């Protein structure tokens with residue numbers, strides 16, 4: 001028996017396993033029901049009483065070592081297997097990350113700004129919460145002009161001479177530009193505007209405008225007409241014609257409204273242009289001398305023109321989307337139509 005115990009001690013010392021399976025096989029071989037150590041335990045019963053103590057100790061030690069050794073082999077095999085097997089399957093296709101796209105209003109706003117930038121205009125921005133002075137007073141609005149009423153304007157504070165309000169047009173940025181910039185001035189002013197209107201297919205309480213202003217010596221109505229014609233052709237195509245209809249704005253004199261030839265029916269008359277062949281795109285005019293004076297510019301030396309257009313209006317004409325509300329609802333089905341419409 002002594003030799004058998006020593007033999008197993010030696011074998012345990014040299015035992016190796018290259019896999020979990022081999023380690024398990026070794027356990028069965030030594031410690032299984034019919035294992036070598038189990039067999040020795042059986043045999044121990046027949047050992048002479050004077051040898052029991054010595055052999056008993058040896059056998060216990062052997063069993064302990066065998067258990068420890070097999071445990072160690074199992075752990076080693078597990079670690080080796082984890083190293084060989086990658087934790088993730090690198091050949092799996094990646095999770096798709098859908099790319100966002102720009103909003104149609106942003107695309108058109110950018111196109112308008114880019115066209116005027118090519119003509120040499122700078123870009124100016126101003127606050128959305130404005131005061132009465134910059135939105136109305138300095139733009140020559142008479143004290144009782146209906147645009148100043150609560151029905152049209154969202155007031156932030158009332159009850160004093162120069163109340164705060166949400167700007168109803170970006171013409172306020174004209175005033176801020178004339179106050180702060182040196183002459184000559186050539187700017188476009190894109191931004192959000194707010195009006196107290198019921199929301200419908202044709203009106204919204206928030207929308208976007210781009211205002212334009214050019215002030216220098218000897219600026220004439222012909223310059224205005226040329227700038228707008230060039231803009232219209234860049235925006236709607238080289239065949240586009242414009243026409244001007246006399247109009248009224250407090251801040252321009254004379255004032256006009258600009259139509260472009262309908263790019264759907266090319267003047268023949270269709271649903272979009274309501275049979276007229278023309279589509280209204282903006283208001284414009286020569287800056288009123290009172291407006292120049294209010295910002296400290298001498299109307300005897302300088303003259304200028306201004307224009308203002310609605311970005312959603314241009315977008316509606318460009319893409320024939322006839323319900324303004326689409327531009328504010330952020331329905332992905334609508335927005336994704338414009339994912340590739342980024343060309344100027």
Ligand code: DAH
Nearest residue numbers: 169252283284285306307308
């Ligand atoms: N501010 C006008 C509006 O909100 C648009 C406009 C008309 C701007 C004529 C101008 C202009 O600069 O000359 O309806």
